[in-house]
Amino acid sequence: MRPTRSLTALAAVAALAVTTACGSTGSSGGKNSDGTFTPPKQSAPKKLGKTEGKVNLIAWAGYAEDGSNDPKTDWVTPFEKKTGCQVNTKTAGTSDEMVNLMKTGEYDAVSASGDASLRLIASGDAAPVNTDLVPNYKNIFDSLKQRKWNSVGGVSYGIPHGRGANLLMYRKDKVKPAPDSWGSVFEKDSKYKGKITAYDSPIYIADAALYLMKTKPELGIKDPYALDQKQFDAAVALLKQQNANVGEYWSDYLKEISAFKSGDSVLGTTWQVIANTAQAEKAPVEAVLPKEGSTGWSDTWMVSSKAKNPNCAYKWLDWIVSPKTNAQVAEYFGEAPANELSCKETAEKSHCTTYHAADEDYWKRVHFWTTPIPQCVDGRKNAKCVPYAKWVQAWTSIKG
Template structure:
């Protein structure tokens, strides 16, 4: 779903990310978000009459009749859905001006903010964005800029290490079996196919090559990026295949072509075989966090705000999370019933200690988001170009 970029569209997708602006300190990477220069897009001040429809670009499973029909009955706003298969496609569709909302992941959100394609939100118009939204999804660096929120959290997940326990008999504690050339499972490792996967290499290097000085896997200078690419090229020698399509990843595990590699919690669950297990290794991992974002040129902003509020309720947010397979943003869902509680437990929904080990996708930009001001970091275009060299 969050599959690889279309190379021919890369230049347009990253054009807005050669940024200059205010420096950021490490304190800016938490609740305060990031401080950079971005286009001045006005915030919707108050709700008006519903326009009668809302046009949404979303991941598959995020906008379904089970809840969109009820929303239409309640508001009169007809929901028009366009399913997107990649973050790059979402960026392009939002820049067309034809859509009011998008369910953006962190590898798309900063592109949209920097391009002036989405508007800062008036959270007072979204009552369900309240105390029950998990703290780890509020005010994050990928969707909170200059103290303004651009995203309403939907759900999150970690990119975990999945393995076939009949082959990998002892539970792994490290990513080393997926990265080191002497892995006993060489030739049976699966890896994610996208430029943002460079950050996974950076996470591993943070733990195993601390002299590189990497403190944020999305803030890499040229030397650090080169080290990550070297590690990825090394991994290429033990990889059986790369995946972008979740169905292909599942098929690879079930068919025995793969015994270990990067996965999402839901993919392990969908294999429906107890021999497939997963773990968040000691080095930590990357992850993804999705949020509703409002077009700067929305034709239906009132229906869009109504949708963001409606889908932030415990019941609907939980339904989306269960349908897609992720941790919900609204923690109150976890207390609704036993099924909800079991879902939240499986996806570590309210376990902030778990998610403290997860570096959520954030678009790399030239301003170093780790707080460094004396050096320029590599941007998304450079990552895209570098990724093309990995597989040869």
């Protein structure tokens, strides 16, 4: 992996969880037996027809490269030549922007993150996907299929694209002994006060919830994204306590790298690609997956229920997760590919090892971003959970 190449896409990743209120589930019609909502009734196509000649995409920067940013980075042009579908891409900066763009009906597919996908499903803006019409789906890692951020009630609403974990990074020369727990950033009287950094997003509340899930079992937290009021209040209280020790909340990857290089930050959350880049720039840092596990992100290509070019959209879904293309995207963006065959196609042969692509024990410890909704997605049938709109409000109070 070339860190500088991944950094061209990181600005978009920084915005993955910076969203506003969760979309309405007023048309959902109730709960399924597993505690999730029932989406508006829609059906997936049973077969594909003639391609329409174009496809309109909403994507994170780095997901639909056509050579305009780097002539050597282009997986759109080969797709266009192969299918005759001309690609028009709208690069989105936030999940909220993606949701709003999908509501216009002007786009055929979107690379939604877990903090947007349930909103798209609940509102009826994303359609069920017939995975049989996506041949490369068969080689997607099983652990990414039928997950709560890309499926509801056993119905798939998209094709997994890639994944990554939120890690704990520390300065090896400043933080001793080496930390192995999120407790190092949440302890009340930290000796690293003022030099701790945290991710600047409401979804970071889930990180506190995850820590409490492991250290305060009496709270009964089973899922860091499914919090009843008592559980939510406990996570918010922990973050308000942490606030006194935080020197900076980061969303700009360059600022985080700079802070760790200078020593202004010595401990906090990060992504693997940021740690790699900081190390390449001679910062004495290390990143670990703490013993409590971590939160993380997994993106899904979803088809609009109003798609004007559904056949080209399906062709794109299959192309973007094909072994070679998925490998190219994963390296460029800095993530683990979704297609297990992609690991044989990466230019940097150690990429999948670095990003733990096939390490299922590793991913079992990662709780991927999922939109918090009133229905408790942890299986509770007689509880009401705090929706993301309240997370946004709480985050403002946490930061003061």
